[in-house]
Amino acid sequence: MNKQQLKKVLRANTIAAAKALLGCTLVHDTPAGQTRGRIVETESYLHDDPACHALRGKTPRNAKMFEREGTAYVYFTYGMHWCVNVVTRERGVGEAILIRAIEPTQGIKIMQKRRRQMDIHKLCNGPAKLCQAMGITKSQNGIDLLNAKSPLRLQINKFTSTTHVISSQTNQENQKIITTTRIGIVKGADLPLRFYLANSKFVSRK
């Protein structure tokens, strides 16, 4: 998969895109240094989805969800946490993919310091944990994740594809994707819209 193909998927289909993002790399450049991680868990939020922030239309908080595909939507929740989404669909449609867990690959010392947590398996295994580890806050809201010059951006791995079974970056063996219901929501709780890599030790929950 190349960047154009990812862009196309992000524009066309939020469920397919959530699977396509698995295996992609999230990069953040900050004064403290660069952090990177491999996306291992995602959730889709659809425009007609009861759990979607954009369900009731555009507000100051969710405005970036209505931007074009590849935009970052960062929101504040539970009084203390930030979560980051990859916006999908064309401008005007409020859909996005919540990044729920990554496998840290670079800047691990920085992440450990920010998180006050030495165990790498507990560094980024949750949507707010990975934001804290990578230094993502409202300052990153609205960034174009598909622009190679952005401080916060997505990188496409050579062997990721848009199918249920993707190739591993390291050994090129097929990696299984598990589909489940989403975590921590009440509305829309029965929909199968969460995806993670079956063999990853870095997901928030099995």
Next chain:
DNA sequence: CTAATGATGAACT
């Protein structure tokens, strides 16, 4: 299991 913590938005006046 529950507290911590604050923005949001719905439902009111």
Next chain:
DNA sequence: GTTCATCATTAGG
């Protein structure tokens, strides 16, 4: 404009 329940969470017990 004000109130109040809710919330795509986490850490600690």
